[in-house]
Amino acid sequence: MTTADQQHLAWLARTFGRTDYLPLSPDDLAALSQAGELIEKYPGTHLFREGQPADAAYVVQRGTAELYRGVDRAKRVVARVGEGAVLGDIAMFRDEPYISSARAVDAVTVMRFARAKLLPLLVEHPVIALRWLVAGLSQLEATQRRMLRLMQRTVREQVAELLLDDADRFGEVHLSQAALATLLGASRQSVNEALGALRARGAVETGYRVIRITDRDGLRRLAGGG
Amino acid sequence: MTTADQQHLAWLARTFGRTDYLPLSPDDLAALSQAGELIEKYPGTHLFREGQPADAAYVVQRGTAELYRGVDRAKRVVARVGEGAVLGDIAMFRDEPYISSARAVDAVTVMRFARAKLLPLLVEHPVIALRWLVAGLSQLEATQRRMLRLMQRTVREQVAELLLDDADRFGEVHLSQAALATLLGASRQSVNEALGALRARGAVETGYRVIRITDRDGLRRLAGGG
DNA sequence: GGACTATTGTCGGCTGCTTGACAATGCGCA
DNA sequence: TGCGCATTGTCAAGCAGCCGACAATAGTCC
Numbered sequence: 261m262t263t264a265d266q267q268h269l270a271w272l273a274r275t276f277g278r279t280d281y282l283p284l285s286p287d288d289l290a291a292l293s294q295a296g297e298l299i300e301k302y303p304g305t306h307l308f309r310e311g312q313p314a315d316a317a318y319v320v321q322r323g324t325a326e327l328y329r330g331v332d333r334a335k336r337v338v339a340r341v342g343e344g345a346v347l348g349d350i351a352m353f354r355d356e357p358y359i360s361s362a363r364a365v366d367a368v369t370v371m372r373f374a375r376a377k378l379l380p381l382l383v384e385h386p387v388i389a390l391r392w393l394v395a396g397l398s399q400l401e402a403t404q405r406r407m408l409r410l411m412q413r414t415v416r417e418q419v420a421e422l423l424l425d426d427a428d429r430f431g432e433v434h435l436s437q438a439a440l441a442t443l444l445g446a447s448r449q450s451v452n453e454a455l456g457a458l459r460a461r462g463a464v465e466t467g468y469r470v471i472r473i474t475d476r477d478g479l480r481r482l483a484g485g486g
Numbered sequence: 487m488t489t490a491d492q493q494h495l496a497w498l499a500r501t502f503g504r505t506d507y508l509p510l511s512p513d514d515l516a517a518l519s520q521a522g523e524l525i526e527k528y529p530g531t532h533l534f535r536e537g538q539p540a541d542a543a544y545v546v547q548r549g550t551a552e553l554y555r556g557v558d559r560a561k562r563v564v565a566r567v568g569e570g571a572v573l574g575d576i577a578m579f580r581d582e583p584y585i586s587s588a589r590a591v592d593a594v595t596v597m598r599f600a601r602a603k604l605l606p607l608l609v610e611h612p613v614i615a616l617r618w619l620v621a622g623l624s625q626l627e628a629t630q631r632r633m634l635r636l637m638q639r640t641v642r643e644q645v646a647e648l649l650l651d652d653a654d655r656f657g658e659v660h661l662s663q664a665a666l667a668t669l670l671g672a673s674r675q676s677v678n679e680a681l682g683a684l685r686a687r688g689a690v691e692t693g694y695r696v697i698r699i700t701d702r703d704g705l706r707r708l709a710g711g712g
Numbered sequence: 713g714g715a716c717t718a719t720t721g722t723c724g725g726c727t728g729c730t731t732g733a734c735a736a737t738g739c740g741c742a
Numbered sequence: 743t744g745c746g747c748a749t750t751g752t753c754a755a756g757c758a759g760c761c762g763a764c765a766a767t768a769g770t771c772c
Contacts, residue, residue, distance in 0.1 A: 350623065354620060354623060386608065386609040389612060389615065389616060390605070393620070393623065394619070396619075397576060400626040400627065401580075404626065412671060414729095415728080436748080437751095438748090447731075449730075449731085449732095450730075452751065452752085453751095455750095467738095468737085468738050662720090663719075664719075664720095673761075674719095674720090675722085675759085675761080678721065678722085682721080692720085693768090694767085695718090695719075695769090
């Protein structure tokens with residue numbers, strides 16, 4: 261896989277893992293329920309895996325799921341999502357492989373919509389289909405806007421913004437500097453220098469494969485406009 | 487408007503103005519024709535203006551239309567599109583203002599689909615609606631992939647690639663160097679220098695607001711991988 | 713035709729980033 | 743405990759592209 265692909269998939273995964281991507285209302289789900297099946301997943305089991313054909317989309321009803329990319333050592337958690345989140349829909353609509361893997365963190369209940377069943381049903385409920393797809397368009401559009409905002413910033417600002425976006429609930433980012441560099445399309449050395457600057461300003465602490473945000477507001481200032 | 491917006495909208499316009507963005511077949515158009523009206527536009531007249539509510543999408547049937555952003559002095563031509571191109575559809579679906587203005591260059595015939603009429607009709611032809619929207623998703627995705635590919639190339643390579651993509655059937659690109667620079671997120675000077683290099687290698691000729699490709703294969707080589 | 717504006721072509725200085733190379737440190741594993 | 747690999751930290755050299763400024767030319771409008 262090329263570097264550009266790496267970056268691309270990372271970006272997509274970051275975007276579509278966000279919990280604020282909620283195109284479906286409870287009413288919509290009720291209408292579509294005949295095409296879906298409720299599934300209980302034990303902690304650690306997979307909803308789908310990166311690279312598989314996207315034959316279904318999932319809506320989280322209860323619990324927390326984790327999106328990640330890569331396997332074993334190269335595994336990178338991309339996002340954790342909770343109730344209401346929709347997973348795998350874009351890949352399913354486009355009939356391409358999943359761009360990331362999804363795994364149950366705790367006991368999770370999901371509604372599974374098989375592509376073969378869902379598409380005919382959406383044809384019967386075109387209003388829902390339109391809303392769903394338009395939500396997807398908006399998401400993609402937002403991602404592009406974000407990419408473009410990053411493009412014309414310095415590496416320092418890019419790093420600051422990425423840290424703000426990707427920090428977990430403990431304010432930590434678990435990525436090596438090399439991985440960070442790949443995400444941003446920069447060199448490892450530049451990222452290292454940028455982190456040094458952020459550290460010198462007291463915004464973050466750095467460790468082995470860990471960056472801890474110590475001053476969120478300061479970091480936001482260093483990220484520049486946005 | 488910020489520079490990032492400029493770029494973003496330029497990219498979108500480029501993508502959605504491309505003539506290979508053809509989600510609609512003649513059959514589709516026939517099925518939708520009752521929601522559309524054929525309109526003749528004289529040279530220089532507007533299909534729609536940036537910032538207006540996107541109450542309609544257009545499909546070019548004949549002639550050439552020009553997409554641009556800004557007004558008067560700050561006006562920037564973003565793309566020229568011909569037969570088959572779909573304009574304004576994304577903004578219409580998202581029910582947001584148009585992101586650019588569209589103007590007839592020569593005598594243009596367009597099919598105009600008013601949002602208020604089109605959406606109900608798409609509800610009756612959900613298959614067309616799904617295809618249209620999924621095409622939009624794919625286009626946006628392709629644009630992202632392309633952006634990422636461009637990010638790690640030199641300005642010279644970027645210019646070469648853009649020329650190859652945007653040349654009309656005469657092998658000409660009608661954009662000012664400043665407009666080109668905005669599209670690529672580069673400075674006018676760098677674009678100028680890049681064009682000089684391409685010219686010195688005999689791949690293109692340059693004129694006032696015109697770049698003519700004289701050696702397509704050579705230009706492809708200069709564009710590098712892709 | 714003449715005035716005005718838009719566009720192209722070029723220069724020098726400067727900065728941020730990359731490349732390559734190397735030392736120092738952290739972590740996993742036998 | 744010690745070995746090996748992954749990661750971090752740092753330096754020097756080089757360059758691609760940006761900025762500001764300016765002259766020369768092409769189109770446009772009256």
